[in-house]
Amino acid sequence: MPMPIPISTPPLLEARGLTKFYGDRLGCRDVSFDIREGEVLAIVGESGSGKSTLLSLLSGQLPASAGEVLYRTRAGEIRDLAALSEAERRFLFRTDWGFVHQDAARGLRMGVSAGGNVGERLMAVGARSYGAIRAKAEDWLDRVEIDPTRIDEPPTAYSGGMRQRLQIARNLVTAPRLVFMDEPTGGLDVSVQARLLDLVRRLVADMGLAVIVVTHDLAVARLLSHRIMVMKQGRVIEEGLTDRVLDDPRAAYTQLLVSSILQP
């Protein structure tokens, strides 16, 4: 587990009583937590426990049935996400936030070159020098361990691991403060996973990012996160520092998860 973040800094994002119903079906219920810059929070739980629902609520992509998400902007204002205009929300999304999807095709433009993928956010916020955009894209490809000479290839020519690293470059190029990741290592070989996790860990530390990562893989949580939230049937049943939760789980369900996954 990485070094814990001192709690004296004010939260970057705060969730209060977040609840989502899809009609009658519960997505998640009464979720509250906060996260600070430099902190990685893992959300774990079985399939259908509400992890993706929670991520969509936190990133303002889905309206909550109840509760609120407060976000501290770069200007230092605390804003209720539900009260943001669509323009403000999109602006946050292309500057201050990143979203790494499990399925690279959802997070990348598969018909656009790697350089265009990385450069898109820069252009969206007004970059108009081709040379500077390209130089920055090359730098970011290098930082995510993609050979910069492959800058003009589309993601379809990349391996699964490379695609995930490209997604990360595309998201981090505007130096966001908060990155959401939904199963970023899902579907990758173990060795490819390890390399990706190592990269994410370094970038998080270098850039002081706050990361909310959804995973069903406790090993991923162990390696990346400072804190863990365990979800079951839409509720948070246990929360705490990663080592504490994994080494000394309190909820029976967490004990089951830990014993079934970490100790074969």
Next chain:
Amino acid sequence: MNAPLSPQTAPAATGYNFAYLDEQTKRMIRRALLKAVAIPGHQVPFAARDMPMPYGWGTGGIQVTAAILGSGDVLKVIDQGADDTTNAVSIRAFFQKTANVAVTTRTAEATVIQTRHRIPEKPLKAGQTLVFQVPIPEPLRFLEPRETETRVMHALADYGLMHVKLYEDIAKHGHIAKTYAYPVEVEGRYVMDPSPIPKFDNPKLSMSPALQLFGAGREKRIYALPPFTRVKSLDFEDHPFEPTRFEAPCALCGATDSYLDEVVTDDRGTRMFVCSDTDHCEERRADGHRGLLAGDDLVDTITREADVERDDGAPIVPLP
């Protein structure tokens, strides 16, 4: 369009309302036009009518022209710069028949100019209206096929994707490869498709004293550039927009500053470059300008390639 508008009493062909469309429809189109003029570069939906010709003929432009035409107007119709192609001749004949308006081939004399794929070389004046035929009004279409999404992108001026396209061009070809329908930004706000005019014409869009109206029939959209609107062709600082330049002058009139078409001069495939704007070329020759090949018989025998392809593959059929 400077003449009083409907109802019209001009002796048009029997069986038609003045300029073919009924007054109700014209009012609807004019409302859309007013909105379009008020929000330069913004696409306004309108309830396009079926016209007695296929979409590839420029039914959007024809409806706009029909809605603004008054009995005192002088109409010019060009297709790729020429007044004498089948398409231009038919549209001109259509309005002569249905509105009985005066027609001309002289840019300077026209009050309304309907055009497909060109802006006349002679600078337009205040009081003139240029009506463009538009096949695809949405500049983001090939980048983002979902209309709900492109609408939001316009609303929020979320145009990063437009530059991604230009970035890809430079990465692939070393320069921005688009040579026509080159996207523009209007008054620093809306990104607009100027219709498939050559990028050579893009600079003429900006700060024109004339009113410029764009009609897309199949897609049911109208947009506009009121006089003296700033229009900027999208580019990068280090890859600035450059209008097409031609190596040689027009073979007929010697013009060095006009858009040239390659034309076949005989059945052995001999080619030369001549002004695409036929009125401009003729006027220059009448004024005594001569290009290298300016034998006068030659002019009548050239085959205009411009006449061959359509925007949408619609067959070229004469009007009934």
